[in-house]
Amino acid sequence: MRKSYLERLKEGTLLADGAMGTRLQSKGLSAGECPDRWNLTNSEKVKEVHREYVLAGAESLITNTFGGTRTKLTQCGYPEKQWEINFRGAEIAREIAGDDIYVVGSIGPMGKFLAPFGDMAEADAARDFKEQAKALDAGGADVLQIETMTDLNEIVIAVRAVKESTNLPVIASMTFDKGQKGYRTVMGIDVPTAVAALIKENADVLGSNCGNGIDELIEIMVEMRRYTDFPLLAKPNAGIPVIQKGEVVYTQGPDYFAARVQKLVQAGATVIGGCCGTTPDHIRAMALELNK
Amino acid sequence: MVAFQKIADSIILGNAKLARDLTEQALQDGLSPQEILENGLIAGMNVVGVRFRKNEIYVPEVLISARAMKAALENLSPMLTQTKVKPKGKVILGTVKGDLHDIGKNLVGMMLEGAGFEIVDLGIDVSPEKFASAVEQENANILGMSALLTTTMIGMKTVIDTLAVGNLRDKVQVIVGGAPVTQHYCEEIGADGYAPDSASAVDLVKALLDSK
Ligand code: B1M
Numbered sequence A: 001m002r003k004s005y006l007e008r009l010k011e012g013t014l015l016a017d018g019a020m021g022t023r024l025q026s027k028g029l030s031a032g033e034c035p036d037r038w039n040l041t042n043s044e045k046v047k048e049v050h051r052e053y054v055l056a057g058a059e060s061l062i063t064n065t066f067g068g069t070r071t072k073l074t075q076c077g078y079p080e081k082q083w084e085i086n087f088r089g090a091e092i093a094r095e096i097a098g099d100d101i102y103v104v105g106s107i108g109p110m111g112k113f114l115a116p117f118g119d120m121a122e123a124d125a126a127r128d129f130k131e132q133a134k135a136l137d138a139g140g141a142d143v144l145q146i147e148t149m150t151d152l153n154e155i156v157i158a159v160r161a162v163k164e165s166t167n168l169p170v171i172a173s174m175t176f177d178k179g180q181k182g183y184r185t186v187m188g189i190d191v192p193t194a195v196a197a198l199i200k201e202n203a204d205v206l207g208s209n210c211g212n213g214i215d216e217l218i219e220i221m222v223e224m225r226r227y228t229d230f231p232l233l234a235k236p237n238a239g240i241p242v243i244q245k246g247e248v249v250y251t252q253g254p255d256y257f258a259a260r261v262q263k264l265v266q267a268g269a270t271v272i273g274g275c276c277g278t279t280p281d282h283i284r285a286m287a288l289e290l291n292k
Numbered sequence B: 001m002v003a004f005q006k007i008a009d010s011i012i013l014g015n016a017k018l019a020r021d022l023t024e025q026a027l028q029d030g031l032s033p034q035e036i037l038e039n040g041l042i043a044g045m046n047v048v049g050v051r052f053r054k055n056e057i058y059v060p061e062v063l064i065s066a067r068a069m070k071a072a073l074e075n076l077s078p079m080l081t082q083t084k085v086k087p088k089g090k091v092i093l094g095t096v097k098g099d100l101h102d103i104g105k106n107l108v109g110m111m112l113e114g115a116g117f118e119i120v121d122l123g124i125d126v127s128p129e130k131f132a133s134a135v136e137q138e139n140a141n142i143l144g145m146s147a148l149l150t151t152t153m154i155g156m157k158t159v160i161d162t163l164a165v166g167n168l169r170d171k172v173q174v175i176v177g178g179a180p181v182t183q184h185y186c187e188e189i190g191a192d193g194y195a196p197d198s199a200s201a202v203d204l205v206k207a208l209l210d211s212k
Helices: A005-010 A021-026 A035-041 A043-056 A070-076 A079-097 A122-139 A152-165 A191-200 A214-227 A254-266 A280-290 B004-013 B016-028 B033-053 B059-082 B103-114 B128-138 B155-165 B183-188 B198-210
Strands: A060-062 A102-107 A143-149 A170-174 A177-179 A182-184 A205-210 A232-236 A242-244 A247-249 B090-095 B118-121 B142-146 B173-177
Touching: A021 A035, A021 A043, A035 A043, A035 A070, A035 A079, A043 A060, A043 A079, A043 A280, A060 A079, A070 A079, A070 A122, A079 A102, A079 A122, A102 A122, A122 A143, A122 A152, A143 A152, A143 A205, A152 A170, A152 A191, A170 A232, A182 A214, A191 A205, A191 A214, A205 A214, A214 A232, A214 A254, A232 A254, A254 A280, B004 B016, B004 B033, B004 B059, B016 B033, B016 B059, B033 B059, B033 B103, B033 B198, B059 B103, B090 B103, B090 B128, B103 B118, B103 B142, B103 B198, B128 B142, B128 B155, B142 B155, B142 B198, B155 B173, B173 B198
Parallel strands: A060 A102, A102 A143, A143 A170, A170 A205, A205 A232, B090 B118, B090 B142, B142 B173
Antiparallel strands: A177 A182, A242 A247
């Protein structure tokens, strides 16, 4: 039987899983199709992805609910399925995780800009995130991971919403790009600003996911460590995809990740795994390296 | 006399009210809508584009500038169409299936509209079938597709193939754009033109129509 997620993190590095969305694509999800709805219409495939990660050595599974806010689901045409999609997403992951593996409820961006840049009101955003958090909690998640965020306002609203509507620990993870001014999100937020704001909101784990591959994420971890001793999550994507012979190919393979995973841990990451383009093979390769 | 630089600056700063007022004043001063657009608004937006690409500014600033541009265009658009008896041509625009990015596409649309073209904007996440039926129904000169994701940009080829299957490929010239798209990719999929930014999209559309 597993101990609480945060207790577990005190004992050292936790190997999480890799991508969900790009795995579903390799199992037949087409571009533009709502991935989250597969929790209802194609749950066997979602379970297959989870099972593959367990076999590869993952100690936690992330739910297929990245686009599960009402606002985001409205963009795909299924707002009325909000509760079911999230609840089932957590249930499916729990079914495969059993008692020993952690279920991490994924909460992604709403895909709309908050006022004043866009027309999304803060109150609506808070309602969205609360709804999603409650459904993931009810479905059996151990911890919620707010991820791939670039707007500090949006992630702060999400962290608060989760804290107000559940007792689950929260991972708050943003996506940074490297530019002239160092690492910033596309909305212009730098690492120290993000870290300070998220600590103030009582996030339990801070982190960074997606982005531009593992090398940049190592640098981001080094920078985050400068500002906090909180547990940190690092889930890099497998590099920026390129098109080869009409196919989308991610450039950083399992060996590439394995060769750098120790560096990622030394840089300060507590929870490691992968984002877009990573596969069970990436996780297996990292597991082998970590167990050396 | 309002200086064009001032108008450009209002766009760069993203001051919608100032942009609107200055455009209004420039019109009253007798400047042509065309000049105001090109030397004021577009000049300003070009600076915004360059700064964004150099990481000097970020998405919020781009959004605010785009909004200022839109506000100023609302003043200008009726004048621009008045000076011409009919629009210079019709352009169908959309972001390809699976892709929700529309900031760039909207800028391209605004610029083309400003330059006197009629725009049919199909929005985001547009399926090949929807593109094809718009080509069938709208009698447009140009079909413009935008994509910001490497994973969705390959859908541009599907659209071109769908047009071919429906015998619609010859009805329009196809142009493509968006950050991951390149001239090379454009040629590979058999599109008629690629533009790296919205100002060159206007030049491209003009050139394609002239060559017809
Ligand atoms: C028809 O003819 C033409 C001609 C010219 C044309 C044209 C058509 N279309 C464009 N042009 C040209 O003219 C325009 C004006 O000069 C230019 O348009 P651009 O669009 O290039 O430029 C705009 C003026 C400004 N640029 C932009 O608006 C894009 C900016 C960045 C920051 C960006 C944004 C804003 C967003 N995003 Co997205 N986003 C990024 C971008 C990173 C970056 N720094 O560029 C990028 C594109 N995103 C990315 C990703 C991965 C994603 N995004 C996503 C979501 C979003 C937001 C919703 C948050 C938001 C979009 C909001 C909106 N309404 O558009 C997700 C996908 C959603 C989806 N299914 O589409 C998500 C998958 C993230 C996630 N994991 O959730 C990356 C793509 C990587 C890749 N190559 O595949 C990305 C490069 C960021 C990164 N570094 O990882 C030219 O390209």
